[in-house]
Amino acid sequence: MVASGRSNIKAHVAKKKRVLAANARSKSSKLETFLKSENFSSENMLIAAKEGTFAYHTIKHLQSFRSLDCTSKLIVNMFEPKFAAARTKTEAIVKNIFAQESQLRLKIDLQKAYFPEASNERILQIFEPLRAYVLSIENCPTIINWFFENPTSEIWMWFIHNIASLFHKVILNVKGDKICATETSLEYLDLKNKLVYRLNELFLPLKVREYLPKLENGRQCKLSGKLHHAYQLRMAALNEAYTGDVHGVRGADYACYREARRAGLRGTFRAFLSSRVQNVDSIVRLADRKLPVSNLRGEVLFNSWSEMFNGDGAPFPHPPRIYSFNGKNVLTDLSWPHKAIWHGALVNGERALDTSCDAWHASSRDKVGLAGNLKGPRLLEQTPYTCDKRLILLCIEATSELFVQRRRRDLDNR
Template sequence: MPKRKCSFNVSLQAKYPFIKQINTPSDVRCEKCRTEFSVAHSGGGDIEQHLKSDKHKNADRAAASSSTMLNFFKKSDAPTLKDLDIAAAEGVWAYHTVQENHSFRSNDCASKLIQSCFDPKFTCARTKSEAIVVNVLTPTAMKELKDDLDKCNCITILNDASNHGNKKIYPIVVRFFQPYVGVQVKILDLQDQPGETSDIIVNYLSQVLTDNNLTAKVVAFCGDNANVNFGGAARRGTNNVLTKLQSSLKKELIGIGCGAHVIHNAVKSAADGLPVDYESVIVKIYSFFYIYTIRVEALKEFCAETETEYQQMLGYSKTRWLALMPALERVLKMYQPLKNYFLSIEKCPQLLKIFFEDPTSELWFYFLHAQSASFHQAVLKLEGQTVSAIEAAKEINQLKDNLIQKQTNQFLPFMVRQLILKLKDSGTNIDEEFVKRTATEFYKTSREYLEQWTSFLTKEMEIFYWADLKKVPTWEDIQKSLDLLIEKQYIDCNKDTEVFDEFSLISNYITSQKITEWNNLNVSTETRWVEIFKHFRANNLQHENFCIVIEYILCLPATNAPVERVFSIMNKLWTSEKTQLQISVLKAMLIIKVNIKKTCQEFHSYLKSSPDILKKICSSDKYKYN
């Protein structure tokens, strides 16, 4: 039998209050010397052994000989107007530091520079700017978010994980619709977790929802299409996040996979059946020229001979939704110079030699480029921060219908047909029927992939299609949505008459002429509803119940892209040079960047009109970290 590990229990916490549990029940951190260690071997004995270490003893001696930092700061309950002006400048400077991805360390120099050039009283070096961000601006942003969430009726939570070194970071993003503002997408929480199992994710999500009193308001869970989230395309089994979260919350949720990810995978899956391995060719060409100046200069000479403008090669990644079409396009623009160059060099990579010697290679690249354009445009439409699930479902259905038409008609793009004629004229043996069969199989495979992975989305969203206001909605359409919301207890069953009365008023505003005007201006769905609700509020017309219907529909996202954007921002903030950045500080910085939608000038004006925030910036309490 393996030895049972000890854990950090309540009695040890009481005896050693400066020891805190982290990650697992056996992992702890000493708050005095900031050392992390394990108590798995002997529990309290491990702690006693740590107390005897030189590092801990030095920390004790340093604490005994030092005064608290707060003693060095002025204690004043009534800051002057000058103090408040300086506080506004310091607050916006800390905000600017985060928004421009600067390090807090850079403010050591910047603070002194501002002192010497503008105001001698300005002091906002690394410690102060970090304290303002973590303990003043972030709590303010979170309070505003919680106030907004208290007022809303329906939300969707979005989640994903990203590795940074040995840390696995989990942001929880919340999406909701405000009738007079529009769709809001903000960070609710961010933590590191010890793993990526469904139990870990569900426990984390449930705890955050409970802490924020959102369990009754959550409508849907959105994540990427990994099996751990939904149990695969068929969504079978119980060992996945969606099923366990529904069990934990004791309510049915809508499971929304990432539409952009599915579309990308559909074209990638279908392209695997083409005679050309496009991925290997693109990556090989890109890596061949990536850091080799001599090779690039030689290629430029071949470009000059063919009167082709040189353009830098583009890389390709399987995980980047929008990388395929531009990479293909770049190779096609440079095809003749690339072909001449690679076939002229002595040690040409075998993969590229075979590719450029095959007369049909260019044909298949043109075919894939033409098809990837349709998928590329679909992803562009879906990845927007405020695009709704109903818009995603419609776009995916249109893409599937387009593929059915291409499959039925054995469609070949113009450039492919031209190249077939060119090859025939040059005496090359080209099997046109094989090209048509392969193209037809491409359309079939990509369509079947879309149907397999989006059937849940398109079926569940069908009754909400009217809400995009592309045409005048009917009561028959709305009643189906209303019945669902009554069944799920978001609207009282006794209020259906009130909803009809509100619909009658709204239908007077949503005329065919209004719909045409919106369509011509390409007005987004959320903007159309915000305009309606603002008009009703201005004229004191009842619309409260109808707001709930629209809140439910528009809180449903099209993709998991908002979480991916958080990771993108995180990578810009948490660079390899910022190795000492703590998760709590990273969380604060991300909340400010994502949740506060103000320019630095706007934020300065906001601070000037917020004396409570300025007083917190002036106070020494901002240095009291939890």
């Protein structure tokens, strides 16, 4: 150092890396400006608000925390050098600030809501308290408000619950460690087949079917024609009164078929008549006999086809309104002078051999046929009428429109 110290120091300082380090120090901002102090300035508060806003924006739009590593650097370079909202910090903001605030607000809202404790009850069993709670919220989202104000919201909840339970069963089956890929694919294929079947069958859960008549009877909603016709058997009258001579059951069936087609109805309609070769209770397909019977306007006349023939003569649950294929009410229109319907059946739906106007080929006064008065308590009343009387002839949808659509679809897929 005594001999050449100055030259060594000079050479040391002149090295390239020393020069670059000195230049960097002279051009860089002070480190203290980036450190947080206990006393926040208005500038620091503004930056914190920006970072929090950006974190909220991220979770609101379901963006990835990982993408913020890049986004934060872009904001630093383009707008604010002190901005810091990368992945780790944003996760901390969401966890420590937004999550706690959300839980606190939910707790306050629950304290304001008046409904019973239902931790051990299924959510669908507390639908009414849930509806009351949602509608009591001041700033409830409009779409949720509309949903719970709609009288059909409960049946939609049941429908969604039923479909979700189908997926839940499959998830439970495939999430185990011991299931192989082949078994998993079979589970998914089975799920797909079930969903396709439900779609083709216009499937409705049992609870939904129970609620639909209640809503309609209360006139809270009106089902679409497609849903109505798919899950009900329609009953209608021919457009004019007939004597006991309708050219047999085949002639009456053809009259029902012809007038239904003219009215634009796709289901297969047959005459509501028994004969020597046919019981009236066997007209409808076996698969459709649990369906309710309605008029052409969708108003339920009987809870099910099979219930009509349990031996009590098909009593009316309420005064019936039966319409003809051209839309006339047979009980009020003068086109039908007698408000009775031909049927020729016993109270259980079996054929009455000697009281069917000679198999519906006779129109003379010396022949009789059994008929039921629509103003009486039962459809299958055992009242004999002479075959020259012009009475109402009913038609019943023997094959539902749902079956017709499915059969046509099957033919198209061949």
